Amino acid sequence: MSKISKVWARQIIDSRGIPTVEAACLLDTNEIAVASVPGGTSTGTHEAVDLRDNDPQNWMGKGVSKAVTNVNDVLGPGVWGMEVTDQERIDARLIELDGTKNKSKYGANAILSVSVAALKAAALASKQPLYMWVSTLAKRAGIKEEIRVPNPIFNMINGGLHGAGNLDFQEFHVIPATSKSFSDSLRSGVEIYLTLGNDLERRGAIHSVGDEGGYAPNLFTNADALEVLYESIKQTPYQMGRDVFLGLDVAASVFYKNGTYTIRDKSSPLTDEGLLEYYKYVNSQYHLALIEDPFHEDAWESWKKLFDTFQGQVTVVGDDLLATNMERVQKAITEKACNAILVKPNQVGTITETIQVIKTAREAQWKIITSHRSGETNDWFIADFAVGVGSDYVKFGAPSRGERVVKYNRLLSIEAELLLRSQK
Numbered sequence: 001m002s003k004i005s006k007v008w009a010r011q012i013i014d015s016r017g018i019p020t021v022e023a024a025c026l027l028d029t030n031e032i033a034v035a036s037v038p039g040g041t042s043t044g045t046h047e048a049v050d051l052r053d054n055d056p057q058n059w060m061g062k063g064v065s066k067a068v069t070n071v072n073d074v075l076g077p078g079v080w081g082m083e084v085t086d087q088e089r090i091d092a093r094l095i096e097l098d099g100t101k102n103k104s105k106y107g108a109n110a111i112l113s114v115s116v117a118a119l120k121a122a123a124l125a126s127k128q129p130l131y132m133w134v135s136t137l138a139k140r141a142g143i144k145e146e147i148r149v150p151n152p153i154f155n156m157i158n159g160g161l162h163g164a165g166n167l168d169f170q171e172f173h174v175i176p177a178t179s180k181s182f183s184d185s186l187r188s189g190v191e192i193y194l195t196l197g198n199d200l201e202r203r204g205a206i207h208s209v210g211d212e213g214g215y216a217p218n219l220f221t222n223a224d225a226l227e228v229l230y231e232s233i234k235q236t237p238y239q240m241g242r243d244v245f246l247g248l249d250v251a252a253s254v255f256y257k258n259g260t261y262t263i264r265d266k267s268s269p270l271t272d273e274g275l276l277e278y279y280k281y282v283n284s285q286y287h288l289a290l291i292e293d294p295f296h297e298d299a300w301e302s303w304k305k306l307f308d309t310f311q312g313q314v315t316v317v318g319d320d321l322l323a324t325n326m327e328r329v330q331k332a333i334t335e336k337a338c339n340a341i342l343v344k345p346n347q348v349g350t351i352t353e354t355i356q357v358i359k360t361a362r363e364a365q366w367k368i369i370t371s372h373r374s375g376e377t378n379d380w381f382i383a384d385f386a387v388g389v390g391s392d393y394v395k396f397g398a399p400s401r402g403e404r405v406v407k408y409n410r411l412l413s414i415e416a417e418l419l420l421r422s423q424k
C-alpha cells in the first residue's frame, strides 16, 4: 500500500515550443513519478478544455500557469493521502473537484497530468512495468485484450495545420501489414521514409519536416502526395497491398468553411457529396487501408454514407468526430458512422475515462488506435498505455524527431522485453 503524499506541477515546453504541464507524484514510500501532457494543433471542438492563460504578453497567450496553479493548489491537495493504485477513485476525485462536463474549470491538461503521474507512480509502487500496470487497470475495467505491441501507422507527409501550408489533408500514412512484428514494421517504415526524402529532394520539392516529423513538401495537390508516396514505395523491397498500405488523416474540419470543402485538387469548393466522390476516386487509385476524419466533426450523415460506401474495404477512423468522448462514441456506434477510434487521453482528461471509452469501442468490435498529439514531449507514457490496453495500432508520427522516436523506441524495448519474459 502506497499513498500519495504530494503532487506538484510546473510549466515546460512541447515539441512545437508551446508550453505544457508536467506533474510529479511523490508517494509516502518515497517513489516519485513525473508525467507531462501533449497538446493538439487541429483540436476538435468536442474535446475537453486545454486550459491556456490567454495572456498575449506572455508565451504568445499559450502559457499554462493557471493550469499549473490548479494542480498545485487544488487537484494535487485533493488527492493527497489517497491509495495510489486506486486509479479509478483518484480520477473520480479529479472529475468531482472540477465539476464541469468538459473540464473547463481546472483544465483537462492539469487534470490529465495528475492522472498520468499517479498512474506511473502506481506502477512503481506495484513493482510492475508501466504497460503491465495499465493492463491491470484495463482488465479491472473489463477489457479482455491481452498485452500486445501494436502495429504502427507512420505519418510520412504532413499537410494541413501541421505542414508548410501547401497540402490540405493533414497526414499521409504508410501502414505496414499487421502480420509483421513491430521491429520489422519499424524497419520498413524507416526505409520508406528515407526513400521518400531522397525522392522529394530529387524532384526539387523541399523536404523540411512538419509538426509530426513527416515531410512537408512543395507539391501541387493532395493526390500528388499519395502518388509520390506510391512511387517511393515502389523503389523499396516492400510491395503495396501486401507488405504496406496507405492511409489518410484528412482532418477535414480544418478546411470546411461555409458548408463546403476547399481542396487544391479541385477548382471549385466541394459539397459533402462531391468530397465523397473524390474519396471514391482516391480509393480506386490507391486502395486506402484507412481514412480518418473524412468530413467535419458534426457531419454525421456524411460519415454514415461514407462508412456504408467503404464498409469492409477501408477502416473509417473517428478522431475529431469522437474526441475520446463516451457520448459521441455511443452515438457513432448506434449510427454506424465509423469502425475505429483514435484514442487520445488528453481529449477527455483522465486515464479511467479513456479506458472506459476503449472498452465501449471494443465491445462494438471497433479497431483501437492509440495516438500522440502534434505537440509532444519526450514522455513515452502513451507507448506503454497503447500496449497495456491491447491497441491494434499506434499513431506516433513519422519515424523521426526525438519526441516521436522516443515512443517507437519504447515499443522496441517492450517487444524485446516481452520476448525475454516469454522465454523465462
Ligand code: PGA
Binding pocket: 039, 040, 041, 042, 043, 044, 170, 249, 251, 319, 342, 371, 372, 373, 374, 375
Ligand atoms: P493534433 O493532430 O494533435 O494536432 O490534433 C493529430 C490528429 O489529428 O490525429
Ligand code: ZN
Binding pocket: 249, 251, 292, 293, 319, 320, 342
Ligand atoms: Zn486526426
